[in-house]
Amino acid sequence: MSNSPSETCIKLPEEMYQKGVKHLCENGVTKVPEKYILPEPERPQNMVVDGCIDLPVIDFAQLQGNDRPAVLRKLAQACQEYGFFRLLMLVHACMQLTNHGISNEVVSKMIDVSKRFFELPFEEREAYMSSNLYATVRYGTSFNQNNDGVFCWRDFLKLSCHPIQDFLSHWPSSPVDLREAMGKYTSESRELYGMVMKAIMESLGLVIKNDDVILEDANQLMMLNWYPACPQPHLTLGLPPHSDYGLITLLLQDQVEGLQIQHKSRWLTVKPIPNSFVVNIGDQFQIFSNGRYKSVVHRVAVNSMSSRLSVATLYSLPATHNVRPSAELVDESNPCRYRDTSYADFLDFLSSSDFKCKRFLELRKLC
Ligand SMILES: O=C(O)CCC(=O)C(=O)O
Numbered sequence: 537m538s539n540s541p542s543e544t545c546i547k548l549p550e551e552m553y554q555k556g557v558k559h560l561c562e563n564g565v566t567k568v569p570e571k572y573i574l575p576e577p578e579r580p581q582n583m584v585v586d587g588c589i590d591l592p593v594i595d596f597a598q599l600q601g602n603d604r605p606a607v608l609r610k611l612a613q614a615c616q617e618y619g620f621f622r623l624l625m626l627v628h629a630c631m632q633l634t635n636h637g638i639s640n641e642v643v644s645k646m647i648d649v650s651k652r653f654f655e656l657p658f659e660e661r662e663a664y665m666s667s668n669l670y671a672t673v674r675y676g677t678s679f680n681q682n683n684d685g686v687f688c689w690r691d692f693l694k695l696s697c698h699p700i701q702d703f704l705s706h707w708p709s710s711p712v713d714l715r716e717a718m719g720k721y722t723s724e725s726r727e728l729y730g731m732v733m734k735a736i737m738e739s740l741g742l743v744i745k746n747d748d749v750i751l752e753d754a755n756q757l758m759m760l761n762w763y764p765a766c767p768q769p770h771l772t773l774g775l776p777p778h779s780d781y782g783l784i785t786l787l788l789q790d791q792v793e794g795l796q797i798q799h800k801s802r803w804l805t806v807k808p809i810p811n812s813f814v815v816n817i818g819d820q821f822q823i824f825s826n827g828r829y830k831s832v833v834h835r836v837a838v839n840s841m842s843s844r845l846s847v848a849t850l851y852s853l854p855a856t857h858n859v860r861p862s863a864e865l866v867d868e869s870n871p872c873r874y875r876d877t878s879y880a881d882f883l884d885f886l887s888s889s890d891f892k893c894k895r896f897l898e899l900r901k902l903c
């Protein structure tokens with residue numbers, strides 16, 4: 537399909553776009569407005585999509601059991617080759633797992649209450665809108681609505697989560713069960729993060745103590761992403777190609793597919809599978825591992841049939857900490873590959889970047 541001829545292109549006042557995609561759809565938009573239409577080469581159907589990817593599966597029960605060394609080897613391979621893996625929470629439906637980090641009930645309540653948040657009347661959601669990137673509770677749209685030339689087909693609610701007692705009372709009070717359901721999810725997700733991070737460190741041959749800053753003080757941020765069903769999904773994207781900034785991201789998604797990862801120059805769709813999380817390495821961990829583990833570019837496609845929800849919990853070093861390659865992973869044959877990076881460097885990048893440049897890591901490379 538060619539770029540839509542201007543006479544058929546919908547153009548709306550800028551403030552309409554700032555209110556988000558859900559608001560547009562609620563106001564009867566039946567075609568994708570010009571603001572969301574990507575240049576032809578960047579449209580999803582013009583980049584090779586090569587089917588689905590079976591991400592390496594890390595079975596949480598096995599990771600906690602006698603097979604740990606073998607699972608850690610698999611984990612190392614997944615982080616080197618894909619930068620992504622699937623964390624399977626339950627192996628057999630009938631098996632009672634203890635210590636498995638997060639319960640099905642907490643996960644399904646989290647998905648349910650998130651969907652109900654996005655279904656609230658616009659006036660209620662709007663109360664949390666802010667263009668301030670530092671806001672600890674922020675409802676917004678697109679990737680970076682302050683800068684994006686072309687907008688993405690996504691609305692989001694961003695919540696700071698750690699320490700929870702500092703933030704819970706600022707989170708939306710509607711739906712009435714939001715704070716309780718998301719508070720529980722946040723705490724259980726953090727437990728899971730601790731176990732996953734210890735395993736990732738161990739897979740690199742590193743030991744991490746419970747009071748290490750990476751465990752105890754890691755910043756925790758939750759991104760609730762809502763991708764409304766889109767009348768012309770071939771023209772736009774839910775999220776543009778990007779890598780995540782932090783250490784690792786734990787991604788929970790509903791049953792609608794949309795996430796695609798770049799692997800050997802191809803775009804591959806990650807099928808949603810119940811009882812599992814998708815875990816990916818972020819830029820900070822690529823730097824920390826001196827390039828051993830990969831922070832992989834991914835994006836989100838939208839579709840005309842269903843809206844989609846995902847909850848990305850991003851763990852990163854506290855804003856006061858610089859990230860640099862671990863001394864234990866630097867030697868003569870593995871020279872230091874990245875310059876020291878502060879959170880301020882990242883925010884500078886974020887506020888200056890546009891839709892086409894989402895590769896913060898490239899700017900931090902030494903060789
Ligand atoms: O919606 C998804 O599947 C991915 C979301 C994502 O990449 C992000 O929030 O950084």
Ligand SMILES: [Fe+2]
Nearest residue numbers: 778779780834
């Ligand atoms: Fe992401």
